[in-house]
Amino acid sequence: MLARFARCYGSGPGHLLLMLAGFAFVVSVVATMKPTSLWNPNSWWQSIAVWFVVAVIAHDLIAFPVYALADRILARSTRRIAPAGLSPINYVRLPAMAAALIFLVFLPGIIEQGGPAYEAATGQTQEPFLARWLWLTASFFAVSAVAYGVRVLLVRRRGAG
Structure with a gap:
C-alpha cells in the first residue's frame, strides 16, 4: 500500500503530512495577519x-x-585533489552556506543601512559589522579546514595501519 502511494505521490506519507502542515501554517499566518497587511497602498x-x-x-x-x-x-575540481573516498566538498559547502546566510541576515548592518536609527537605538555604530562578518567567515572556513585535515589524517592512518 505504501509503495503504491509513493509511486503515485512521488514520496512517502510523511512528506505529504509535512507539506500539508506547512501550507496550513502559511494559511493561518495570512489569515491572522490579514492579506491587507501584506500590501502597502502608499x-x-x-x-x-x-x-x-x-x-x-x-x-x-x-x-x-x-x-x-x-x-x-x-x-569537479576537488575530484582530482581529494584522497580516495574523501571529498572536501562538504567542508567547503557548509562554511560557505553559513557565511552566506549570516551575510543575508546582517546585510543592512554590513552596508550600514539605517545607521542613524541603529545608533539611536543602541548607542553604537554599524562600522564593525563588515569586519565581524569577515572574521566570522574566516573562522568558519578555518574550523572546516581543520576538520578536513583531521579527517584526512584519520583516513591515511587507517590506510597505513
Whole structure:
C-alpha cells in the first residue's frame, strides 16, 4: 500500500503530512495577519508581497544558477585533489552556506543601512559589522579546514595501519 502511494505521490506519507502542515501554517499566518497587511497602498514597493515575489524570482533566476554552477565547478575540481573516498566538498559547502546566510541576515548592518536609527537605538555604530562578518567567515572556513585535515589524517592512518 505504501509503495503504491509513493509511486503515485512521488514520496512517502510523511512528506505529504509535512507539506500539508506547512501550507496550513502559511494559511493561518495570512489569515491572522490579514492579506491587507501584506500590501502597502502608499508605496507599493515596500509591500511584503512585492518583496517576497522579488526574492523568489531573484533566488530562482539569479542566485540558484550562480551557486549551482559554483558547486559544480567545486565538485569537479576537488575530484582530482581529494584522497580516495574523501571529498572536501562538504567542508567547503557548509562554511560557505553559513557565511552566506549570516551575510543575508546582517546585510543592512554590513552596508550600514539605517545607521542613524541603529545608533539611536543602541548607542553604537554599524562600522564593525563588515569586519565581524569577515572574521566570522574566516573562522568558519578555518574550523572546516581543520576538520578536513583531521579527517584526512584519520583516513591515511587507517590506510597505513
